[in-house]
Amino acid sequence: MNRQKRHTPEEIIRLLREHEGSGLSQEKFCQQKQISVQTLHRWRKKYGQMDETDAKRLKALEKENAELKKMYADAMLGNKILKEALEKSCKRGSAS
Template sequence: MLNASKDLASVLQVLEVSESTYQRWRKQYGGMKSVEAKRLKQLEDENKRLKKLVADLSLDNKMLKYISEGNW
């Protein structure tokens, strides 16, 4: 829409996005193409999943050590 010579305020109004959100997205995703932004989102989701998995496994490991020491 911006390429169709519409001003930023009207484009944001049509998209129902605040200017602060637009500025945050622009800062975060800067010169990325949509494919790169999608890939970044996928990697962030995978990283979150893996961190949760590591936390769960660490908790299981601590629990097993505690039980094997006979402290229960």
Template sequence: MTKKGRRRSPEQIVRAIQEGEAMLAGGKSEAEVFQKLGVSEGTWNRWKNQYGGMKSEEAKRLKELELENRRLKELLAEAELDKRMLKEIAEGNF
């Protein structure tokens, strides 16, 4: 039986990394830390690469910026599509 995954907020991830680092510094093994946090080694490494060294506020701001960037890209794609359609209509190629 597999454990259903859950999404964690950037703040929760940063806190989990800090907690895990403290446990590792306290002499716990990686396996114990991963089990306590309920994550796999791959998840831990991905979190460390993405959020390592960040504070909770910085991680939250990063997620907000990523979301804003995605929205802006979608708006740009829609605008470019509208521009292309208007150009084709103006040329009579419809």
């Protein structure tokens, strides 16, 4: 199987800057770096105006966002469990 390499945002930004300064055509540059032209366009769209510190900050924010989403999901699950327990408790109390 052909395994794709994952580039870090910092590597992507370095590659974009390298392409800007190389004077090579997109096709030649992509061929040398073994990436597709479509990948280069996608990277430019996402990371084109960033520098490496911006990319590190983006990565940290994405990690924080994922943690917050997990915390929210856990809180909603806990809330649902408490609500169900309260409903069962109320039904038992009114049945007596």
